Amino acid sequence: MGLFARQIVAELDAIKGQALYRQLRTIESAHGPRVDFNGRSMLMLASNNYLGLASHPALKRAAANATEQYGTGAAASRLIAGNLRVLSDLEARLAQFKGVEAALVFGSGYLANIGTISAIAGREDVILSDELNHASLIDGCRLARAQIMVYRHCDIDHLQALLRQSRAARRRIIVTDSVFSMDGDLAPLVEIVELARRHNAAVMIDEAHAVGVLGHKGAGLASALGLEREVDIQMGTLSKSLGSYGAYVAGSRALVDLLINRARSFVFTTGLPPASAAAAIAAIDLIEAEPQRIKILWDNACYLRQELARAGFRLGASATPILPVIVGDAQPALDFAEGLLRRDVYVLAIRPPTVPLGTARLRVTATADHTRADLDEALRAFIAAGREAGAIAK
Numbered sequence: 001m002g003l004f005a006r007q008i009v010a011e012l013d014a015i016k017g018q019a020l021y022r023q024l025r026t027i028e029s030a031h032g033p034r035v036d037f038n039g040r041s042m043l044m045l046a047s048n049n050y051l052g053l054a055s056h057p058a059l060k061r062a063a064a065n066a067t068e069q070y071g072t073g074a075a076a077s078r079l080i081a082g083n084l085r086v087l088s089d090l091e092a093r094l095a096q097f098k099g100v101e102a103a104l105v106f107g108s109g110y111l112a113n114i115g116t117i118s119a120i121a122g123r124e125d126v127i128l129s130d131e132l133n134h135a136s137l138i139d140g141c142r143l144a145r146a147q148i149m150v151y152r153h154c155d156i157d158h159l160q161a162l163l164r165q166s167r168a169a170r171r172r173i174i175v176t177d178s179v180f181s182m183d184g185d186l187a188p189l190v191e192i193v194e195l196a197r198r199h200n201a202a203v204m205i206d207e208a209h210a211v212g213v214l215g216h217k218g219a220g221l222a223s224a225l226g227l228e229r230e231v232d233i234q235m236g237t238l239s240k241s242l243g244s245y246g247a248y249v250a251g252s253r254a255l256v257d258l259l260i261n262r263a264r265s266f267v268f269t270t271g272l273p274p275a276s277a278a279a280a281i282a283a284i285d286l287i288e289a290e291p292q293r294i295k296i297l298w299d300n301a302c303y304l305r306q307e308l309a310r311a312g313f314r315l316g317a318s319a320t321p322i323l324p325v326i327v328g329d330a331q332p333a334l335d336f337a338e339g340l341l342r343r344d345v346y347v348l349a350i351r352p353p354t355v356p357l358g359t360a361r362l363r364v365t366a367t368a369d370h371t372r373a374d375l376d377e378a379l380r381a382f383i384a385a386g387r388e389a390g391a392i393a394k
Ligand SMILES: *Cc1c(COP(=O)(O)O)cnc(C)c1O
Pocket: 107, 108, 109, 110, 111, 113, 134, 136, 177, 181, 206, 208, 209, 237, 238, 239, 246, 247
């Protein structure tokens, strides 16, 4: 073996030695309450398909129609020749849905976050970032070359202290998940907005797990709190509750115009495929027309949370349908997940660096299209596999 090949193998061995090795698993069916995996039908409790829209007939029809009308690809960056009508239609729909002036669609949430943060912040600026923010926000902060001040998770006093320390900056931007993706808790947005106003700072939130989940029309945390106009930048994805692919940034017209000019992950990349855009429009229409899906999602999540707690599992402080079942070390978390797979329940162990060291967990999500019988079946498997892996008493 050459030097490079040996180094790679050694690196992989080190990852395996820490029980942090990751592997792709192949699913052979569409996403739904059950999926086909390893030749078996499994209950799916690991997806972000909260409302069950990823294989909804209305979305599939919209995607198929858009493909017929516009073809399969946007064919260029949107600034060159790729700004298909369906993308502008989606942006108008998103702006209305989020209660703001304008929205801009990106190829994914990762691209939206790295492009936006690096477009609005530079060397003279300070970004104040929650310590549990999503990796794409962290990477955006790094790319911006701004000074990054990390505040303790949801700690308003710490945030305030950092705001006091950073008065000399040209611009200060507070960046936070609105729903934290691995814990399911909420950012203290009312207090953050209040602090930002007092210190003349801007606020950017990532609503990836809030859209389709929070607010009576599913428009996210800012909307649920009536803070659409106070939050400067609302980012969200089309790929979770909305069952499609892509992401958006919503805010003022000026913000969107600046991003069109400055966000490199918008300028130097091809426009979203028409099928994805049309499916996202159909998803927003559906959520607004049938908000009861959101209620079913919450009923299912609350039932699962209550029964997991009753069985003795250690649950994190979630306030949303994301249920973190905390295990601690990586290896027992893996064993627990394996035990569930053997019982035809698809749940994934989340390990560092996705979560802090010593907080490996199973991240469990029920969706709106699970039945009570599905959840009871999952609970039986959790109890059996949890005992086996030592996550609850035998
Ligand atoms: C999933 C996620 C993203 C990334 O979105 P993609 O469209 O999957 O790239 C960004 N932020 C948060 C909080 C997420 O959970």
